Amino acid sequence: MAPVTRVAGAVRRDARSCGRAARAAWRGPGRERDLLVQSLKAAGAALLAWLVARVWLADPMALMAPWVALVLVQATVYSSLVQAARQFTAICIGALVASGAQAVTGDTTGALALSVPVLVLLSNWPRFGDQGIYAATTAVFTIASGTVSAVAVGHRLGQAALGAVIGVAVNALVLPPIHLRDVRENLAALAREAGDVLHAVAADLREGEWDAQTTARRLDASTRLHNRVDALRSARSWSRESLRLTSGALRALHRVPTKAVPPEDEDERFGRVTGHVTALTRTLAVAADEKRTPAAPDAEVLRCYAELLELIGDSCRAEADRLLDGGARTDPLLDERTDAVMRDLHARLQDGLREHAGQGAARTAVLGTLLLQAENLWAELDDGARGR
DSSP states (O other): OHHHHHHHHHHHHHHHHHHHHHHHHHHSSSHHHHHHHHHHHHHHHHHHHHIIIIIISOOTTTTHHHHHHHHTOOSSHHHHHHHHHHHHHHHHHHHHHHHHHHHHHOSHHHHHHHHHHHHHHHTTOGGGTTOTHHHHHHHHHHHHHTOOSHHHHHHHHHHHHHHHHHHHHHHHHSSOOOTTHHHHHHHHHHHHHHHHHHHHHHHHHHHTOOSHHHHHHHHHHHHHHHHHHHHHHHHHHHHHHHTTTTHHHHHHTTOSOSSOOOOHHHHHHHHHHHHHHHHHHHHHHHHHOTTSSOOOOOHHHHHHHHHHHHHHHHHHHHHHHHHHHTSSOSOTTHHHHHHHHHHHHHHHHHHHHHHHHTTOHHHHHHHHHHHHHHHHHHHHHOHHHHHO
C-alpha cells in the first residue's frame, strides 16, 4: 500500500499545482499566463501550417509543416529564428542522407542501419544545438514512408520551410514574448527573501534561540538566496534576447511593457546584499559552534543587533515593493525614520564593542564582524548613503 499512497500523494500535489497555475493564469499577467499564451500559439501555428499545407496546397506530405511550426514557437523571437535555421539544416541533411542510403542499399532496413547511426552521431554537433536530433528523425520518417525520390525529398524540404516560416511568423507577430517581467519579479523576490532571512535571524537573536542547529538553518536559507541570484541572471539574459530583432518594431507599435526593466546595477547591488547576508549568517554559525574559538556576544548586545537586522530587513522588503511597483517606495519617509533609529542602535553596538574589547578578542572579533556586515548591508540599501 505504501507505493500506492506515495503515488496518490504525488498525484494530489500535481493536481494542486496545476490548479494554482490555472488560477494564476486567470487572475492576471505572470509566468503562468505567459506559458499558456505560448502553448496556445504553438498549437495555433501547427494548425495553421496544416491548413495551408494540406487544405490549401493539397500536399500529401503535409505532416512536416505542422511538426516544424509546432516546435519553433520558442521563448523568444530570436531563438525561434536560430532554431529554425538549425532545424531546417538538420532536416535537409537527414532527408538527403536517408535518400542516399536508400539508393545505395535498396532496402529499408539496410538504409536505416546505414544512415541513422551516422545522423545520431552528427546530432551531437554543437552548432545544431538541441535541433540535431531532427536529422535522424527525418531520416527515419523518410525511409519508413518508402518515398525517397527527389520529388518526395523536395516536398519534405518545402514543407519544412513552410512550417518554419509559419512558426516564426506566429511567434513574432502574435503577442511576441517579451521577458521583462521576469527580471522585475526575480529581483523583487530576491530583495524580499533577503529581508525574510534577516527577520528570521533577528527573531532568533531576540528570543535567545541561537544554537548550532538554528544557525545551520539560517545559513542554509541565506545560501538559497544565491539560487535566486542565478535565476535573476537567467531572467536578465532572457530579457535581453527577447528584445533582439524586435525591440524597434515593438516599441513603435507600443507592444513593449510600459514598466521598464530595472537596470542591471540593481542585479549587482542585490548580489552584494546576498553576499553580506551569507557572510553574516556564517559568522553567527561559527560563533554558535562550541568546537570553534569565536564566542557569541552577550545576549543584550545580540538583542540590540536583532533590532538593527530587523530594520535592515524592513528596508529589503520596502525595496521589493518598490521594484514591483516600478517607482518610488510607498513610504518615502521610511529611510529617514529608519536611519535615525539605525544610528542610535549603531552607537549602542559600538559601545558594546568597546565593552567586549575588555572581555577577550574572540567576542570582540565576532561582534566587530557582525557590525561590519550590518554596515555593508545598510550602505547598499540606504538611498541617502548611496547618493552621498
